[in-house]
Amino acid sequence: MGQLCWVYLVLMSLAFGLGSKTLSQEDPHSDVYIVTLKQAPSAHYFEEEVRKHKGNNSRSHQRWSYISKIHDSLLRSALGGEKYLKLYSYHYLINGFSVLITLQQADKLSRRREVANVVLDFSVKTATTYTPEFLGLTKGAWPQEGGYGTAGEGIVIGFIDTGIDPTHSSFADDVSDHPYPVPNHFSGVCEVTRDFPSGSCNRKLVGARHFAASAITKGIFNSSQDYASPFDGDGHGTHTASVAAGNHGIPLVVAGNYFGNASGMAPRAHIAVYKALYKSFGGFAADVVAAIDQAAQDGVDIISLSITPNRRPPGIATFFNPIDMALLSAVKSGIFVVQAAGNTGPSPKSMSSFSPWILTVGSASHDRVYANSIVLGNNVTIPGVGLAPGTDTDKMYTLISAVHALSNEATLAIDMYVSECQDSSNFDGELIQGNLLICSYSIRFVLGLSTVKQALQTAKNLSAAGVVFYMDPFVIGFQLNPTPLNMPGIIIPSSNDSKILLQYYNSSLERDGSTGNIIRFGAVASISGGLKANYSISAPKVMFYSARGPDPEDSFLDADIMKPNLVAPGNSIWAAWSSLGTDSVEFQGESFAMMSGTSMAAPHIAGLGALIKQKFPHFNPAAIASALSTTASLYDKNGGPIMAQRAYANPDINQSPATPFDMGSGFVNATSALDPGLIFDTTYEEYMSFLCGINGSSPAVLNYTGQSCQLYNSTVTAVDLNLPSITIAKLNQSNTVERSVTNIAGNETYKVSWTTPSGVSMKVTPMCFFISTGEKQVITITFNATTNDSVPSFGRIGLLGDGGHNLNIPLSVIDWMKDPVAIVVLLLSMFTGCKVQGEVSAEALKMIHAKGGCICALLCYSKTVLFSLFKA
Numbered sequence: 001m002g003q004l005c006w007v008y009l010v011l012m013s014l015a016f017g018l019g020s021k022t023l024s025q026e027d028p029h030s031d032v033y034i035v036t037l038k039q040a041p042s043a044h045y046f047e048e049e050v051r052k053h054k055g056n057n058s059r060s061h062q063r064w065s066y067i068s069k070i071h072d073s074l075l076r077s078a079l080g081g082e083k084y085l086k087l088y089s090y091h092y093l094i095n096g097f098s099v100l101i102t103l104q105q106a107d108k109l110s111r112r113r114e115v116a117n118v119v120l121d122f123s124v125k126t127a128t129t130y131t132p133e134f135l136g137l138t139k140g141a142w143p144q145e146g147g148y149g150t151a152g153e154g155i156v157i158g159f160i161d162t163g164i165d166p167t168h169s170s171f172a173d174d175v176s177d178h179p180y181p182v183p184n185h186f187s188g189v190c191e192v193t194r195d196f197p198s199g200s201c202n203r204k205l206v207g208a209r210h211f212a213a214s215a216i217t218k219g220i221f222n223s224s225q226d227y228a229s230p231f232d233g234d235g236h237g238t239h240t241a242s243v244a245a246g247n248h249g250i251p252l253v254v255a256g257n258y259f260g261n262a263s264g265m266a267p268r269a270h271i272a273v274y275k276a277l278y279k280s281f282g283g284f285a286a287d288v289v290a291a292i293d294q295a296a297q298d299g300v301d302i303i304s305l306s307i308t309p310n311r312r313p314p315g316i317a318t319f320f321n322p323i324d325m326a327l328l329s330a331v332k333s334g335i336f337v338v339q340a341a342g343n344t345g346p347s348p349k350s351m352s353s354f355s356p357w358i359l360t361v362g363s364a365s366h367d368r369v370y371a372n373s374i375v376l377g378n379n380v381t382i383p384g385v386g387l388a389p390g391t392d393t394d395k396m397y398t399l400i401s402a403v404h405a406l407s408n409e410a411t412l413a414i415d416m417y418v419s420e421c422q423d424s425s426n427f428d429g430e431l432i433q434g435n436l437l438i439c440s441y442s443i444r445f446v447l448g449l450s451t452v453k454q455a456l457q458t459a460k461n462l463s464a465a466g467v468v469f470y471m472d473p474f475v476i477g478f479q480l481n482p483t484p485l486n487m488p489g490i491i492i493p494s495s496n497d498s499k500i501l502l503q504y505y506n507s508s509l510e511r512d513g514s515t516g517n518i519i520r521f522g523a524v525a526s527i528s529g530g531l532k533a534n535y536s537i538s539a540p541k542v543m544f545y546s547a548r549g550p551d552p553e554d555s556f557l558d559a560d561i562m563k564p565n566l567v568a569p570g571n572s573i574w575a576a577w578s579s580l581g582t583d584s585v586e587f588q589g590e591s592f593a594m595m596s597g598t599s600m601a602a603p604h605i606a607g608l609g610a611l612i613k614q615k616f617p618h619f620n621p622a623a624i625a626s627a628l629s630t631t632a633s634l635y636d637k638n639g640g641p642i643m644a645q646r647a648y649a650n651p652d653i654n655q656s657p658a659t660p661f662d663m664g665s666g667f668v669n670a671t672s673a674l675d676p677g678l679i680f681d682t683t684y685e686e687y688m689s690f691l692c693g694i695n696g697s698s699p700a701v702l703n704y705t706g707q708s709c710q711l712y713n714s715t716v717t718a719v720d721l722n723l724p725s726i727t728i729a730k731l732n733q734s735n736t737v738e739r740s741v742t743n744i745a746g747n748e749t750y751k752v753s754w755t756t757p758s759g760v761s762m763k764v765t766p767m768c769f770f771i772s773t774g775e776k777q778v779i780t781i782t783f784n785a786t787t788n789d790s791v792p793s794f795g796r797i798g799l800l801g802d803g804g805h806n807l808n809i810p811l812s813v814i815d816w817m818k819d820p821v822a823i824v825v826l827l828l829s830m831f832t833g834c835k836v837q838g839e840v841s842a843e844a845l846k847m848i849h850a851k852g853g854c855i856c857a858l859l860c861y862s863k864t865v866l867f868s869l870f871k872a
Contacts, residue, residue: 029102029103030100030101030102030217031100031101031102031103031120031121031218032087032098032099032100032120032121032214032217032218032284032286033098033099033101033106033109033118033119033120033121034096034097034098034117034118034119034120034121034285034286034289034322035096035097035098035099035109035115035117035118035119036090036094036095036096036115036116036117036119036322036703036704037070037071037074037095037096037114037115037116037706038114038115038116038702038703038706039067039070039095039114039706040095040705040706040707041067041090041091041092041093041094041095041329041706067089067091067095068089068091071086071089071096071097072086074109074112074114074115075097075099075109078105078108078109078112079101079105079108079109082105084099084100084101084105085099085100085217086098086099086100087099087100087213087214087217087286087290088211088213088286088287088289088290088293090289090290090293090326091293092293092294092296092297092329093289093292093293093296093326093327093329093330093333094289094293094322094325094326094329094704094705095706096117098121098213098214098286098289098290100217106118106120116699116702116703116704116706117700117703117704119321119322121214121284121285121286122284122285122309122310122311122313123281123282123283123284123285123309123310123311124277124282124283124284124285124288124307124308124309124310124323150178150268151248151265151266151267151268151269151611151614152245152265152266152267152268152269152607152610152611152614153180153181153268153269153614154181154183154270154614155183155266155269155270155301155302155610155613155614156183156185156186156206156207156269156270156271156272156299156300156301156302157241157244157245157266157269157270157271157272157300157301157302157303157304157606157607157610158272158273158274158295158298158300158302158303158304159237159240159241159244159271159272159273159274159304159306159603160274160276160277160288160291160292160295160303160304160305160307161232161236161237161240161241161273161274161275161276161277161304161305161306161307162232162233162234162235162236162237162238162275162277162278162279162583163208163210163227163229163230163231163232163233163234163237163238163273163275163578164205164208164230164231164232164237164238164241164271164273164275164578165231165232165238165576165577165578165579165580165581166196166200166201166205166208166230166231167200167579168238168242168576168577168578168579168591169247169250169591170241170242170246170247170250170262170264170575170576171202171204171205171241171242171246171247171271171576172202172204172247173202173203173204173205174202175247175248175249175250179203180202180203180204180268180270181203182203183206183270183299185299186206186207186270186272186298186299186300187297187298187299188206188207188209188272188294188295188298188299188300189207189209190205190206190207190208190230191208191209191210191229191230193228193229193230193231194229195227195228195229195231196208196229196230196231200230203270204247204270204271205270205271205272205273206270206271206272207272207273207298208230208272208273208275209230209273209274209275209291209294210227210228210229210230210274210275210276211274211275211276211287211288211290211291211294212226212228212275212276212278212287213286213287213290214284214285214286214287215278215281215283215284215287218284220280220281221278221281222280225278225279225280225582226278226279226280226281227278229275230273230275231578231580232275232578232580232581233278233279233578233580233581233582234277234278234279234578234581234582234583235577235578235581235582235583235584235587235593236277236306236581236583236595236599237273237275237277237578238575238576238577238578238581239573239575239576239577239593239595239599239600240304240306240575240599240600240602240603241271241273241576241603242262242264242575242576243264243265243573243575243600243603243604243607244264244265244266244269244271244304244603244604244606244607244610245264245265245266245267245268245269245270245271245606245607245610246262246263246264246267246575246576247263247264247267248261248263248264248267249261249262249263250262250263250576252574252591252592253591253592254387254484254587254590254591254592254593254594255387255484255485255486255590256486257387257389257484257531259387259531259533259574259592260574262574262575262576262592264607265603265604265606265607265608265610265611265670266607266608266610266611266614269607269610272295272298272300274291274292274294274295275291276288276290276291277307279582279583282310283307285309285321285322285323286322288307288323289322289323289326292323292326292327292330293326295330295335296329296330296333296335300335301334301335301336301610301613302335302336302337302338302606302609302610302613303327303330303335303336303337303338303606304338304602304603304606305337305338305339305340305602306339306340306597306598306599306600306602306603307339307340307599308339308340308341308342308352308353309321309323309352312352312552312555313354315554315700316554316694316695316696316697316700317553317554317559317694317697317700318354318355318552318553318554318559319354319355319553319691319694320691320697320700320703320704322704324354324355324358325704325705327339327355327357327358328355328357328684328687328704328705329705331357331621331622331684331687332684334620334621335621336359336606336609336613336621336624336625337357337358337359337621338358338359338361338602338603338605338606338609339353339358339359339360339361339602340352340353340360340361340597340598340599340601340602341353341360341361341362341363341546341547341563341564341598341601342547342598343363343545343546343547343597343598343599344545344547345362345543345544345545345546345547345548346544346545346546346548346644346645346646346647346648347548348548348549348550348661349548349549349550349551349552349558350547350548351547351548351549351550351551351552351563351564352547353547353563353564354551354552354559354561354563355561356561356682356687356690356718356721356723357621357622357682357687359565359566359605359609359624359625359628359629360563360564360565360664361564361565361566361567361568361570361598361601361602361604361605362542362546362547362548362564362566362567362568362570362598362601362662362663362664363542363543363545363546363567363568363569363570363571363596363597363598363600363601364539364540364541364542364543364546364567364568364569364570364571364601364642364663364667365537365539365540365541365543365569365571365572366539366540366569366571366572367535367536367537367538367539367540367637368533368534368535368572369533369534369535369537369572370385370387370482370530370531370532370533370534370572371383371384371385371482371530371534372384372385372386372388372390372490372527372528372529372530373490373527373528374468374490374492374501374525374526374527374528375525375526375527375528376501376504376523376524376525377396377504377508377522377523377524377525378504380500380504382492382497382500382501383492383494383497384490384491384492384493384497384530385480385481385482385483385490385491385493385530386482386483386485386489386490386491386530387482387483387484387485387530387531387594388484388485388486388487388488388489388490388527388529388530388531389487389488389529389531390488390526390527390528390529390530391436391465391466391488391526391527392526395526396524396525396526397434397435397436397465397466397524397525397526398434398435398436398521398523398524399435399436399438399468399505399508399521399523399524399525400431400432400435400436400437400438400521401419401438401505402418402419402420402421402426402427402437402438402439402440403418403419404509404518404521405427405428405431405432405437406418406426406427406428407425407426407427407428408428417442417444417450419439419440419442420439420440420441420442420444420445420450420455421437421439421440421454421455421458421459421467422450422451422454422455422458423458424457424458424461424462427458427462429461429462429463432459432462432463432464433462433463433464434463434464434465435464435465435521436464436465436466436467436468436525436527437458437459437462437464437466437467437468438468438469438470438501438505439455439467439468439469439470440469440470440472441469441470441471441472441475441480441491441492442472442474442475443472443474443475445475446475448585451585451586452469452483452485452491452585452586453585453586453588455467455469456485456486456487456489459487459489460487464487465488466487466488466489466490466527467485467487467488467489467490468489468490468492468501468525468527469489469490469491469492470492470498470501470502471491471492471493471494471495471497471498472495472498473495473498473499475495480493481572481594481595481596482530482572482594483586484586484587484590488527488529489527490527490530504523505523508521508522508523509521509522509523510522538636538637538638538640538643539636539637540567540569540636540637540642540667541636541642541643541644541645541655541658542567542642542643542644542645542658542662542663543570543571543596543645543651544645544646544647544648544651544654545596545597545598545648546564546567546570546598546601546662547564547598548564548661548662549562549563549564549660549661549662549664549727549812550563550661550727550729550792550812550814551563551727553694553718553729557729558727558729558730558814559718559727559729560717560718560719560727560728560729561718561721561723561727562660562664562665562723562725562726562727562810562812563664564663564664565625565628565629565664565665565725566605566628566629566632566663566664566665566666566667566668567601567662567663567664567666567667567668568601568602568604568605568667568668569600569601569604570596570597570598570599570600570601570604571596571600572594572596573594573595573596573600574592574593574594575592575593575595575600576591576592577590577591577592577593579591581593583595604668605628605668608628608668608670608673609624609628611670611673611674612624612627612628612673612674615674616744619679620681620683622680622681622682622683622722623679623681623744625724626676626679626680626681626724627673627674627676627679628668628673629664629665629724629725630665630676630678630680630724630807630808630809631669631672631673631676631806631807632664632665632666632667632668632669632808633666633667633668633669634666634667634796634808641657641658642657642658642663642666642667643655643656643657643658644656644657644658644659644662644663659792659794659812660725660727660794660810660811660812661792661794661812664725664810665724665725665808665809665810666808666810672806675745675805676744676745676805676807677743677744677745677748677801677803677804677805677807678741678742678743678744678745678750678771678799678801678805678807679741679742679744680722680723680724680739680740680741680742681722681740681742682721682722682723685712686716686720686721686722687721688701688705688707688711688712689712689713689714689716690716690717690718690720690721691709692709692712692713692714692716693713693714693715693716693717693718697709698714719735719737720737720738722739722740723739724739724807724809725809725810725811726739726781726797726809726810726811726812727811727812727813728783728812728813728814729814730814731760731783731785731813731814732785733784733785734782734783734784734785735782735783736780736781736782736783737780737781737782737783738778738779738780738781739778739779739781739809740776740777740778740779741771741776741777741779741799742774742775742776743771743772743773743774743775743776743777744773744774745773745803745805746773746803747770747771747772747773747803748770748771748801748802748803748805749768749769749770749771749801749802750768750769750770750771750799750800750801750802750805751767751768751799751800752764752766752767752768752769752779752797752798752799752800753797753798753800754795754796754797754798754811755795755796756795757783757793757794757795757811757812757813758787758789758793759785759786759787759788759789759793759813760783760784760785760786760793760795760813761783761784761786762781762782762783762784762795763781763782764779764780764781764782764797765779765780766779779797781797783813790814791814792812792813792814793812793813793814794810794811794812794813795810795811795813796808796809796810796811797809797811
């Protein structure tokens with residue numbers, strides 16, 4: 001007992017001494033803080049007007065002006081004559097502001113009775129020619145709704161990203177004889193700067209602004225790289241905007257090669273850009289919240305965020321952070337919100353988009369690949385990548401390594417990176433002319449210190465017949481996308497295959513017996529072209545980098561919410577590129593680029609959401625999310641289960657069937673989503689009840705929404721939300737869950753079937769039901785634990801309608817009683833009355849210590865310390 005109490009005292013000192021820092025401590029440095037007030041935002045005051053007119057009403061503008069003055073008055077009153085800099089007034093989705101102040105000033109503000117919350121600003125990061133066809137748009141969704149010429153018309157998608165290149169033809173408004181209409185519900189403006197001159201916006205690109213106040217005050221904004229305008233100096237924002245809503249039929253030419261015609265998912269949708277991320281540093285929450293607030297105020301229908309936080313939000317639950325709470329108010333205003341899951345997979349619980357009101361999208365492959373190969377003189381063929389032409393047919397070329405073709409003046413001692421072929425003056429041109437130059441693809445290429453383009457220029461200067469890049473063995477787990485090469489060439493992405501190439505090359509060298517000098521290069525090879533796409537691979541599959549569930553409620557507990565919600569094409573996606581984009585060195589100066597990530601998957605769903613919103617204008621955000629989720633596919637194009645890659649190294653070898661924690665409901669089905677049959681509807685009030693049901697959440701709810709939890713049913717938990725999925729993180733013997741569906745199609749009879757998670761028995765009622773148009777049906781599901789297992793298990797509920805509608809609801813269940821730590825805590829709580837729920841105050845610790853002794857105090861203390869010990 002004495003040793004345990006000693007540990008307890010150490011933990012107390014760490015927690016309340018070195019391990020914490022209060023606002024009252026001295027800190028001479030200023031930083032940006034996001035301050036929210038207890039008074040509700042404008043969107044809550046004028047809810048009906050907002051829904052009807054979006055931002056176009058004078059009363060709302062008067063209210064916003066009044067709130068901004070209140071913010072200024074509070075700052076003057078609280079800080080007196082002290083220096084501060086207010087960056088933004090947030091008044092539409094949250095009532096608050098961001099301000100540059102010291103820690104002491106933040107302490108003063110936090111003590112004001114009007115102030116609900118003071119949060120230190122945090123950083124965020126950015127996380128097609130064929131995908132419309134792969135998703136079935138060209139033969140399904142588009143023709144059914146009038147063709148691509150009207151797909152998404154009238155819907156405004158707001159992009160919180162790195163900006164846009166307004167000169168790109170994907171965003172022109174004169175590419176067809178059918179003129180773009182003016183979206184009357186949208187009131188945004190086009191910011192005019194030197195980099196974004198007057199006329200940059202049009203009826204397609206209807207609004208553009210930039211937000212960088214937080215970055216500027218932190219002193220890290222570089223105007224020469226980041227552009228103090230909506231212009232995209234990175235490329236990421238231009239790419240994502242065109243994936244969702246780029247014009248149809250735009251010729252895609254890269255490195256002088258034609259790869260087809262590009263199109264967005266909703267090619268007639270309008271685009272509004274809210275630049276809050278930048279090439280050199282990413283972005284900050286204060287700027288992102290300002291962008292979201294403005295987008296909602298302007299009247300966008302959809303918000304697309306291909307961005308994720310750099311760290312998991314601290315506090316009582318991940319949902320309570322400024323970005324997610326601003327998006328909750330956006331959803332209340334009727335805005336459908338889509339966010340990238342993050343590129344932190346494949347480890348479990350790596351999710352970066354947490355909240356149930358956000359549709360979280362993971363990344364999957366499609367079946368188009370570009371691959372070329374090199375055929376060696378010993379008849380061995382090695383696969384590779386490279387958007388490049390091949391060498392002459394039926395001709396073999398001599399292979400010469402860069403390290404064996406040095407000029408008299410060059411040595412490895414002078415240039416240790418000479419194998420990367422970055423400087424043509426290092427090499428003997430006569431030796432390389434007409435031959436294949438072998439170069440090393442090292443970690444410096446990944447970091448951008450060396451480039452493929454420069455190596456190609458070296459090869460051209462030396463009149464080489466082509467270039468062969470082998471992968472340096474130190475480059476581990478890096479996925480190399482097809483790279484444009486403007487001459488015959490190949491990049492061998494596998495270090496093992498690279499060894500095979502080098503072994504053949506070295507064994508074919510003839511050397512002088514006495515000097516060891518090379519007298520003959522005996523290795524020969526030919527390169528096949530990589531410009532023609534291959535469609536034979538199995539797809540889709542969940543990519544290794546795509547973030548996985550379960551959804552974390554906080555740092556230690558799993559949420560009863562399915563994440564990701566679904567997956568969409570995100571790997572090797574062709575889309576528009578900024579003329580000055582620098583995010584991918586290999587595509588600099590090109591009009592299109594091929595990129596991979598959940599950043600590319602999210603705008604696919606944003607565009608498809610626009611098609612649903614166009615067809616069903618009355619749909620709220622939850623209904624759109626339901627239509628996309630319940631109709632998602634569980635099978636690849638060959639009829640087998642969708643696979644998920646499980647490792648960075650050799651991802652196609654390390655794979656297994658995808659679970660709901662990999663892909664949510666499955667791979668999006670664009671055509672079926674436009675005719676879902678039944679809808680799972682979730683209201684703002686339900687989200688609020690869920691938030692109020694989290695232990696100790698009442699202050700946080702009041703802080704962010706200005707509303708008291710007394711207005712809501714705080715007994716509602718996440719599993720009670722009417723979502724098109726069911727996740728039970730802690731199944732204690734049994735649990736009964738209800739879901740309600742609404743029929744938006746014709747009268748139909750549905751049969752209910754299900755697959756049961758292992759270790760659980762299930763009962764679903766009714767097993768068959770008839771439902772008329774517009775009617776609702778409650779489905780009751782009872783789960784009973786039958787075995788002891790702490791590993792997540794999965795199942796599905798299927799609703800099969802006789803009118804052709806098929807819906808699937810993913811299930812995930814964990815029996816928490818099988819966790820040994822949980823059993824100990826449960827037993828102790830039975831004897832002492834301790835509760836391990838959330839953070840425990842110092843006063844509560846004293847009471848627990850007096851009641852249950854040192855062991856109970858240690859276990860009931862703070863899960864932040866306790867569970868970190870058990871996890872270690």
